[in-house]
Amino acid sequence: MPSVDRQQDLADAAEEELARACELGWRDLSQVTPWGDTYEGFTPAGRSAQFERNYLWVDQPKGDVCVEVVVYQPQAYERGVRLTRVIPRRDSTKTEMMGDQE
Secondary structure: OOOOOHHHHHHHHHHHHHHHHOOOOHHHHHOOOOEEEEEEEEOOOOOEEEEEEEEEEOOOOOOOEEEEEEEEOOOOHHHOEEEEEEEOOOOOOOOEEEEEEO
């Protein structure tokens, strides 16, 4: 059985989750912000993990939306992968991506 890079597996899962979390444009996201959820799912390598998704206002209500995703093993939240993307109010076709692998 091939060895799995556990941190890369979490990073891959976080990238997939962030892409799904950002499928809605600003107009639709603004209707559910602020909102967050956590659920159990599976990484690309088939490992069980927690997936946390949050939609937050960046500076003020009805402004830019920050989409935050954290994927982690339940016993090691601090070693999870956190990615964020800002969906601007003015130009919903542009996004800014920031990543922080903890």
